[in-house]
Structures are given as C-alpha cells and as structure tokens.
Amino acid sequence: MPKGFRTYAGITLGAVLTAVALNMFLIPNKVAAGGVSGMATVLHYLVGAPVGVTMLALNIPLFLASIKVLGATFGVRTLYGAAILAAAIDLTAPFTPVLTHDLLLSSLYGGVLSGVGMGIVFRFGGTTAGTDLAAAIINKITRISLGQALLAVDFFVIASAGIAFKSAELSLYALISLWLTSHIIDLVQEGPxxxxxxxxxxxxxxxxxxxxxxxxxxxxxxxxxxxxxxxxxxxxxxxxxxxxxxxxxxxxxxxxxxxxxxxxxxxxxxxxxxxxxxxx
The missing domain is CATH 3.30.70.120 (Alpha-Beta Plaits)
Structure with missing residues (x-):
C-alpha cells in the first residue's frame, strides 16, 4: 500500500472515530470536552449552529497558522483532517445512536473513543485542527507530550462551557473526558x-x-x-x-x-x- 494512501486512510479513520465519539456520547449530553468541538457544541446549543460547519469555520485561523509553523505538508493534512471530521460529524449525526444519557458513562466512553480517534490521526502525521493543532505546535517547540499539551490548552474551553450551560457539573464531567482523551492519545501514539x-x-x-x-x-x-x-x-x-x-x-x-x-x-x-x- 503506498505510503501517501496509508497516511490519508489513517487520518480518515481517526477523524471518523472522533466524529462517532462526539455524536454518540459527548454532544447529545452537552459534554464539551475541550477543543473546537467543545466550542462548537456550546454554540450548537446556544444558537443552533451545526457542529461540523461551526468547527470548520473556527478552524480557518488555526489552519493558516499550521502552514506557517508546521509546514505546507502538515497544513494539507490538517485541512484534510478538519474537513473529514466536520463532514463526518454532520453527516453521521442523524444516523448515530445515542447509547446513554448518563453523564459519567458518556464522559468515559466518549473520552476513550475520541482519544483513540485523535491518537490515530496524530500517529499518521495529521491533526483535525482545533486545539489539537495548538497541541501539535506546542509539542513541536517543547518537550511536552501531545496529550499533556492538549490537556493544558483545552482547559479554558471546558470552563467556558460550564459558564455557558450554567452547570459546574458538566464541566467536571468534561474534565474526566478530556483527561481520558489526553492519556489515550499518548497511548495510541507511543504504544503500550x-x-x-x-x-x-x-x-x-x-x-x-x-x-x-x-x-x-x-x-x-x-x-x-x-x-x-x-x-x-x-x-x-x-x-x-x-x-x-x-x-x-x-x-x-x-x-x-x-x-x-x-x-x-x-x-x-x-x-x-x-x-x-x-x-x-
């Protein structure tokens, strides 16, 4: 299998898994576990904006930054990953079953599945833009792992979501999901x-x-x-x-x-x- 095809196939798989995690567990339960997806979830409930389209719009400045900081090749992969994730979220939302409305279960399973998805995307040299792109930039210029960087830059999004939804409890559950996601990303990246x-x-x-x-x-x-x-x-x-x-x-x-x-x-x-x- 050609390396280029394998790379984009891996990014596609990771983006789709992340979309499934969002639609199946996180978005229906208002668990905004950081990132542009968390911001888009908040806007979805406040103004009714589609999550995927909103994510793509918010990612444009980050995409331009990726080309300058991480190079054109990385920028192309970022655009591809962001587009696939945005499309997958909006296209699969009507058909994805919501398995639970229990906040703890949705945080746990959503965090693990999205971590696997984003870890696969990172492993194949791409990102889905958003704050995971910011994490990739931090990882490039520091010794902080991708998972730890993602945990740091996403914290403020969770706090904002708690304020918007007027629920500290939702922020606490989102922190659980974010913590799991960051650790699963490192596990997928490094292997057991x-x-x-x-x-x-x-x-x-x-x-x-x-x-x-x-x-x-x-x-x-x-x-x-x-x-x-x-x-x-x-x-x-x-x-x-x-x-x-x-x-x-x-x-x-x-x-x-x-x-x-x-x-x-x-x-x-x-x-x-x-x-x-x-x-x-």
Whole structure:
C-alpha cells in the first residue's frame, strides 16, 4: 500500500472515530470536552449552529497558522483532517445512536473513543485542527507530550462551557473526558509499554553483562559514564527486556552485586532482535 494512501486512510479513520465519539456520547449530553468541538457544541446549543460547519469555520485561523509553523505538508493534512471530521460529524449525526444519557458513562466512553480517534490521526502525521493543532505546535517547540499539551490548552474551553450551560457539573464531567482523551492519545501514539529498559551501574559490570547474555539471552550495551563525586570513569549497562523478565533480571543483578544502582523505565515500541517490529 503506498505510503501517501496509508497516511490519508489513517487520518480518515481517526477523524471518523472522533466524529462517532462526539455524536454518540459527548454532544447529545452537552459534554464539551475541550477543543473546537467543545466550542462548537456550546454554540450548537446556544444558537443552533451545526457542529461540523461551526468547527470548520473556527478552524480557518488555526489552519493558516499550521502552514506557517508546521509546514505546507502538515497544513494539507490538517485541512484534510478538519474537513473529514466536520463532514463526518454532520453527516453521521442523524444516523448515530445515542447509547446513554448518563453523564459519567458518556464522559468515559466518549473520552476513550475520541482519544483513540485523535491518537490515530496524530500517529499518521495529521491533526483535525482545533486545539489539537495548538497541541501539535506546542509539542513541536517543547518537550511536552501531545496529550499533556492538549490537556493544558483545552482547559479554558471546558470552563467556558460550564459558564455557558450554567452547570459546574458538566464541566467536571468534561474534565474526566478530556483527561481520558489526553492519556489515550499518548497511548495510541507511543504504544503500550511492552518492555522495560534497565540502566545498571555496578562495580561488577562485566560479570553482570555476561550473565545477562548467557542466562537470559538478552543483549547488553556498555555506556561510558563518570561518577559525579569520584570523577572516575564508570561503565553503565543498558539492557531492554520483556516485562515478564523484570523480576528475573533484578534478582540476577542483586545476586552479583547487591550494591548495584539500577534504574527501570518503560520502553515503548522496541524494535530489533528479540522484539517484534511494529508497522503502521
């Protein structure tokens, strides 16, 4: 499948899933979980404006900004994603069933499904414009993740919706949905944590490395470091193992050097020998 076709197919899938989440759970229950969609939801109930068309109109300034900040290619993908989402919202609204009017259930399921949809759009290099575009710009110039950036820039929309609907309760439910959406976006972007990365500082680094390679069949990389207090060179072992091997590796290191300094961190999308390569 050509890469360009795969990219736009992925953006389309993500935008449609996001539209379904909005029509099935969020918009019917007045849960304005941030973003341009939240602003459009408020306007829909205040003046009767169609949500999709309103979103497209609000996105024009952000689209122009995306071309300047993120480049023309990103701008084209943004325009495509925004257009597909706007069309999908208005076209599917009459046919999308509203599964629940319980505010908690609609916030939970709407947040998860919209997070999956927007995460897919981001993963394929696009956005649906709106505040997720602002989040993409922040992500480009800072180290803040897309999900965290989206959480920050959407907060004021939720507050505005609470004022417009005269309901603090709706804002609280919207915060739940937004929190879920931001975390699901990061999960879709990074993938689940399927492995653990170890950094090991030990006076018996050679012995530890040999036992890891012979007993566990995992590769080890020697990194060169220097002690902050002693200013003496130190070898640091770097190793990635499956999650079910974490306890075994901890016990192995402890049996060789109980005083070893060990850091364990999540590793996402590990590719290479001993791990499965993931494809988009």
């Amino acid at each position: 944590s399927t492995a653990k990365a170890f950094l090991i500082v030990s006076d018996a680094s050679e012995t530890v490395a040999n036992r890891i390679m012979t007993e566990m069949g995992r590769g080890v990389t020697f990194l060169q470091g220097k002690g902050g207090f002693t200013r003496q060179p130190r070898e640091i072992l770097f190793c990635v193992v499956a999650t079910n091997e974490v306890v075994r590796l901890k016990e192995l290191v402890n049996s060789v050097d109980p005083a070893a300094f060990v850091i364990v961190a999540d590793a996402h999308e590990v590719m290479g020998e001993g791990f499965t390569r993931r494809q988009l």
